[in-house]
Amino acid sequence: MNAYVRLLLVEVRRYLRRRAVQLLMAACVAVPAFIGVVTILNTQPPSDADIAQLERDAExxxxxxxxxxxxxxxDWGIEATGEDAAAACAAQIPDADEYADEYGYYDTLRLRDEESNSGVAVASVxxxxxxxxxxxxxxxxxxxGSVSNQLLFEPRRTRVWTAKALVATGGALLVAAVVMTAYWxxxxxxxGSRDTLADGDLLHAFQMGWRSAGVAAASALLGFVLTMLFRSTVATIGILLGASVAGSLLLAAVGISERWNPAVNLLALIDNGTTYWSEDACSDEGSEVDGYDGYYDCExxxxxxxxxxxxxxxxxxGGVxxxxxxGRRDVP
Known part of the structure; x- marks a missing residue:
């Protein structure tokens, strides 16, 4: 067996045996499953008994x-009295079906809608x-301090770094792809069982899930390269948290366009493009929104x-x- 392949297998075993990694992988399954169950329950159509009760309440x-x-x-702006008033009221007040439609509204499970709702939530998690x-x-x-021991068995640091990077990225890609595919x-x-699945919706959702898997793999790689650079999990998490919070505030304070906000760009990766508000687009030369005279699209x-x-x-x-x-710094 090739020496590099053996090194990869060693890193895979090390990856799978990490207790923290095992817990995080379990969370990668449990949290999307919970979100999926909640989504299904929240979009449950009313039963026949519920519809009958709703019709009675509406009447x-x-x-x-x-x-x-x-x-x-x-009180209703009707000046007539007697039978004329009753007829005018009957004509003005909506019928029972309209009441039922108004009070019996429920969210329908449509994959295109869920891509921007629960789908983004699962991808972010x-x-x-x-x-x-x-x-x-x-x-x-x-x-x-096991890095120094690892280098005793494989002194070529390039191989060690790339093997770890491949395992961290590949493991994340596999888990995210399986979870997102299963979710959709x-x-x-x-x-489909509720007759709300339109043609092409499932493939579109799968594609969104696979893009999300790529984002998750890149996130895992980012965590790896920063930790290899700073040699500390705490430092990596602290830097990423600080950058995510302070970075957005700094962009807003300096007046830099939302185009450069990392969160906006992450959403563009997941949704295959997104929009953001731009003052530059709010001009008389901008594109006027149909049906709204004088209102221009600012996105x-x-x-x-x-x-x-x-x-x-x-x-x-960061990777470089x-x-x-x-490759150059001393390893304790």
């Missing part, structure tokens, strides 16, 4: 308003959990390619710095 509500209107027609898996995987080696497959089956678009180049540049710089640092 009672309409009759109550009709009686009040007949007794107090002026996976990205965070797998980023933590990437940083704890290698952070444990630095905390325990289950929702697709439920939507601009971040494409998947734009977001990939922007966020990928940070990952590339981490790789060079590991």
């Amino acid at each position: 009672m509500s309409r009759q109550s308003e009709l009686d009040y209107c007949t007794e107090n027609p002026t 996976l990205a965070i959990l797998l980023l933590l898996a990437g940083t704890t995987f290698t952070g444990h080696d630095w905390n325990s 497959a289950v929702l697709g089956l439920v939507a 601009e678009v971040v494409t998947f390619g734009d977001a990939s180049l922007y966020l990928g540049s940070f990952l590339l710089v 710095a981490s790789f060079v640092s590991f």
Whole structure:
């Protein structure tokens, strides 16, 4: 067996045996499952008994308003009295079916809608959990001092760094792809059973899930490269938290466009493009919104390619710095 393949297998075993990684992987399954169950329950259509009760309640509500209107027609802007007032009230007050439609509204399970709702939530959770898996995987080696022992068996640091990177990234990609595919497959089956699954919806949702898996894998790689650079899980998490909070505040304070907000670009990666508010777009030369005279669309678009180049540049710089640092710095 090739020496590098053996090194990869060793790193895979080390990755799978990390207690923290095991807990994070379990969370990668449990949290999306919980979100999926809640989504299915919240979009449950009413039963026949619920519909019958709703129709009775709607009829009672309409009759109550009709009686009040007949007794107090002026409160409804009706000047007639007697039978004329009753007829005017009956014409003005919606019928029972309209009451039922108004009070019997419920969310329908549609995959296109869920992509921007529960789908983004699941993708975000996976990205965070797998980023933590990437940083704890290698952070444990630095905390325990086992990196120096590993280099005794494989002194070529390039191989050690790339093997760890491949395992952290590949493991995250596999887990995220399986979880996202299973998530949309289950929702697709439920939507199909409720006759709310349109043509192409399931494939579109799968594609969103696979993009999310790529984002999760990149997040795991980011956690890995920063931990290899700073040699501390705590430092990596602290820097990422500080950057996510302070970075957004700094962009807003300086007046830099939302185009450069990492959160906006992450959403563009997951949703295959997104929009953001831009003052530059709010001009008389902008595109006027149909049906609204004098109102102009103040949104601009971040494409998947734009977001990939922007966020990928940070990952590339961090990766190069981490790789060079590991190859040149002393290992305790």
